[in-house]
Amino acid sequence: MSGINRERERKFRKLLVRIAKSPLYTEKLKNFDTASIGLDQILTLPLTTKEDLRKAGAFGHLAVGINEVAQYHESFGTTGEPSASWFTIEDMELGGKQMSACGVRLAPEDLVLIRFPYAMSLPAFLMQQAARQTGAGVVPASGRTPVTPYPRVLELMKRLGVTVIAGLPREMELLAETARLLGLDPAKDFPALRAICVAGELMSERRREHIGRLWNVPVFNMYGSTETGNIAAMCEHGVMHIVEQDFVVEVLKEQGLEHAAPGAKGFAAVTTLSHQASPLLRYFNEDVVAVEPCKCSCGRTGSKLVHFGRRRDRIEFGDAVLDARDIQDAVYSLAPVPDAWKVIEGRNGLHFILDSHRGADWTEEALRAQLTGLLSVPVTVEIAAGNALLDRDDLVRNAPSKKPVYIQKLDAAVPEAPTAMSDLLDRGRRLLAARKFQESRELFEKAVALYPHSADSHAWLSAAYGRLIETGIMLEKMNLLPLLEKEIATALEIDPNHPFARRMNGARLLNTPEVLGGDPAAAADDFRYCLDQGMDEADIWVSLGECYMKLDDPHEAVRALQEALVREPGHERANELMQQVTGLQ
Known part of the structure; x- marks a missing residue:
């Protein structure tokens, strides 16, 4: 047995003792004789799933006393339920060393701008630890906060002479696009920059090459999670080396009962050999990976990892x-x-x-x-x-x-399907607001095709038809009106109380001549319903005012228009109708 394998075996046996102090593993391992199980028998032990961690709650896999905790972190999955992780001072220091295994080779002369989010997630803190351990300086320019928007980050990079950026791959792409928009060339206008470190998202080789071309510097990827810390780091030759003294990464076949062949794709199960506060045994993180032995030009031996993404994707x-x-x-x-x-x-x-x-x-x-x-x-x-x-x-x-x-x-x-529909509708609404009515119609029609039982999709498609009717020539109006009526009717058939569908129906009843089925009284009922549902917008009050004008009720019309002008004093249509109705009184 090699030295590294003996060290891993020793750490694994100590882990099985330490992990039993947490409530989650006290229960999970109660029927196992862990004292007699070695690394070669790891397949006999149960997996730990994301659902296990969520059900266990924040304290479920805490294996040390709260007085030993230095930091708490959590990440949110697709369910919105967080999974927790705890870190002692020793864990944080070890996490920094795991980050330092990256081929960027931080040095005291470096100034590292950290673009990872600092709120609750882990990578920013581990990168900060890595910088401190190597003597490098840190610029904490957290993502997802208005304090450090993209232009300010670029200004900091240029003014301070930042040598390394660390963050999500997407942030590197968006910073480059912002630089272009501001008249800068990211490949030329940041001469101090020498490298980029990324983590937290899938990074294929072609994406890494693209980001490297954008900035004209090498890009180093790291693989890990908030629950585990950094599992693998990329060397200067682009190989993702597993930090094997701290992690066991199994690659499981579909059923999870046996290991995949070396180099074959499978599902990762990660055991944290060195983590003290919230250690994990065979954590099934739902990632698709491949692991195989390698002898790298950088001098490292052991196993390399390739990440293919999440199982859900x-x-x-x-x-x-x-x-x-x-x-x-x-x-x-x-x-x-x-x-x-x-x-x-x-x-x-x-x-x-x-x-x-x-x-x-x-x-x-x-x-x-x-x-x-x-x-x-x-x-x-x-x-x-x-x-x-x-x-x-x-x-x-x-x-x-x-x-x-x-x-x-x-x-x-x-x-994920409701999120996808929401995305189509969001983009359609933006186009509608930008007066790109035909483009919005096409997106809403796509949403209707994909989600025929969604009242939202039909209601917003009717809105696009309505805008096209307003701006179209007479023949277009005649062709589109039946389509508008059909979408409104379908939306209300699916959900008779859908507020936006009621709003569109009110607009149809208000703007259609009474001889063709218009009904201002019924329209007023629809607009009042929308207001009762919290759609307290100036446009709806204006439409309600128009209903009262058609119903020869100038007092209520004035009241509705006044409500519109309280919300939007410069509303052109409200002011125009107010002049008309007050002139009639």
């Missing part, structure tokens, strides 16, 4: 199985590489939404052919209009960064 079409890494590699193979992208799973293929400031260089036909060829599944492509996918105005304003979503499932049985 895996997409299957017939015999084709696509992991998130496959999709990411395909997207980052495009020329130009998108500034923003999203893929939506449908029953008949994948729908890609792509955004680039060089979008004029693309054609949907060429993009569709390339992505179909790379992924071997049916593909449709949409080139995003305006700020529908990436709001560049937010990048140059004092707006906090947001958590990205790249892959959305549309199968009704998949929990």
